[in-house]
Amino acid sequence: MKTNDYPLTQEEVDRFRSRNYNDDLLPKTQDKRNMGVKNFFTLWMGSVHNIPNYTAVGGFIFLGLSPINVMLAVALSALFVSAFMIFNGKAGSKYGIPFAMHLRSTYGDLGAKLPGFLRGGVAAIAWFGLQNYTGSLALLVIIGKIWPGFLAIGGGTEILGIGIPGLISFTIFWALNVLIGLGGGGILNKFTAVLSPLIYVVIGGMAVWALRAAGGIGPILAYNISDATSSINPIWAYLIIFNSVIAVWAAPGASVSDFTQNAVSTKAQMVGQTLSLMVAYLMFAFSSVVILIGGSIHYGIQEWNILNLIERWDSFPAVILAMSVFLLTTISTNATGNIIPAGYQLTALFPKHLNYRSGVLIASVISFLIMPWKLMANADSIFIFLNAIGAVLGPVAGVMIANYFFVQKENIDLDALYMDVDKDNAGNPYHGVNKAAYIATIIALVLSLSGQFIPALKGISDISWFVGFATGFGIYLLLPKATSKAVTTKQVENQ
Structure with missing residues (x-):
């Protein structure tokens, strides 16, 4: 894995701050x-x-x-x-x-x-x-x-x-x-x-x-x-x-x-x-x-x-x-x-x-x-609720890792990511909802939870995180990802 870090400058941080981002959301300089x-x-x-x-x-x-x-x-x-x-x-x-x-x-x-x-x-x-x-x-x-x-x-x-x-x-x-x-x-x-x-x-x-x-x-x-x-x-x-x-x-x-x-x-x-x-x-x-x-x-x-x-x-x-x-x-x-x-x-x-x-x-x-x-x-209701919340995080993690390493190729356009919230961002690749990410996450979530409701798939419950992660990861890579490719291209051009 390459470990060359992005040379973030204070000028960039100040520019992002002017777009109404508070310090807790800004990227950190070295x-x-x-x-x-x-x-x-x-x-x-x-x-x-x-x-x-x-x-x-x-x-x-x-x-x-x-x-x-x-x-x-x-x-x-x-x-x-x-x-x-x-x-x-x-x-x-x-x-x-x-x-x-x-x-x-x-x-x-x-x-x-x-x-x-x-x-x-x-x-x-x-x-x-x-x-x-x-x-x-x-x-x-x-x-x-x-x-x-x-x-x-x-x-x-x-x-x-x-x-x-x-x-x-x-x-x-x-x-x-x-x-x-x-x-x-x-x-x-x-x-x-x-x-x-x-x-x-x-x-x-x-x-x-x-x-x-x-x-x-x-x-x-x-x-x-x-x-x-x-x-x-x-x-x-x-x-x-x-x-x-x-x-x-x-x-x-x-x-x-x-x-x-x-x-x-x-x-x-x-x-x-x-x-x-x-x-x-x-x-x-x-x-x-x-x-x-x-x-x-x-x-x-x-x-x-x-x-x-x-x-x-x-x-x-x-x-x-x-x-x-x-x-x-x-x-x-x-x-x-x-x-x-x-x-x-x-x-x-x-x-x-x-x-x-x-x-x-x-x-x-x-x-x-x-x-x-x-x-x-009421232990049953607690764990049903919290297990459901936890189950979504396996698919989320799978999609995040797939996106960063295999779609974005480890490149993020910070200037586009920290978009001006007071302007029209219709052309910004990070604006709105990444539908492919949502589709992959939802399908993976349904599958990872299926063992809770379908007796024949009960075994999935025992390895639900792995099922959710792998499914989210795989499905996302198979879905169209033109938006993410545009982000990668723009980042490479800027560098």
Whole structure:
């Protein structure tokens, strides 16, 4: 892959700003890009070692694979994730553009609004609220262990359908997440730089504990689950694990340009993200299986919720430290995958009225008002809704990558992309809706969701992200793309 970056000048940025674009949507010149290999290396560490990911590994064990095969499948998943992140992040690192403009280069200025809203305005805000609530439950445990009387505040009285201690815990944790979101990439870089070494220490310590508690690595690798799905084809089990892992990255991977636009170079984001995800998943693959199985052996139960295992520990300081690290990883995941994209997307939808910070505040308030604790009370409707939102992101990513690499040939005409919003843009190739992109996305979305409604196609549900991505990618390349070819030609002529 070529990594020669576009030599953006301040004169170009000033010209685009005069066309009524705020600073959050403008491309970044080299002097404003501050994320090197080290920054990208630490960026995703917290997003890998989070509570839902550890719980998912318990589900992988139930597929019937041996523990060593679960480790191998999870580790190999990093290859798919890192490839997805660096390829879809190249437009951002080459041109310094955020996801909103990367999306516009694929779907058109009007066409980008729907997938952008689904990514940043719906999925991100909903997940931000839900992850805040999940994290607040862990915070509630910590507060309760330090101050047991806290759990009795209000005597069972509920406000908005939640107990007073729970509401206080949620508000505190929500506020912490909002502060990180307001700080944007700069604060997040510092936060992840401190968090990543702490993760290594705590997770490494937990793995050592689990090995000792289980009597060594032998009993862990020999562990069998009696009610596992032993009849499943091992190759299919591997594909299910690959799909589950990469599906976690469907949202941040689609909007990864919001981070790669800050890369000092395309090479830096490629090397940094690859090392980050490979190292993180190698450690995660080993530690998750060892901790969950080792703890289950030690306590004589099958326990796949890592927080429940931590609560059983006798050491109070160890419980507080481990729970705190998982809380911090939730904040990191929430920032990178939810509130930062939400802030940028609301800015893109209302560029004359909002900037990044006001977008973050609006998204944060909405995430509180939707009362995620009530959404959590009906798990089926939540996951049907969120899975539907997530399913569209596989096709979107497939179309975006197909468009950038095979239609545009890695060339974007910035002057056309940052069109004058107050003029007639009828002749602009990025104006309106890219119908081919929409057709490919819709067909791929229908196919990726078909397993939910057609029993004969149930298997598609297990690999829905891959189906959606591949279908969107393939169909888009087969459809007429005269508009995109015109963009490529114009860009080449300008260079």
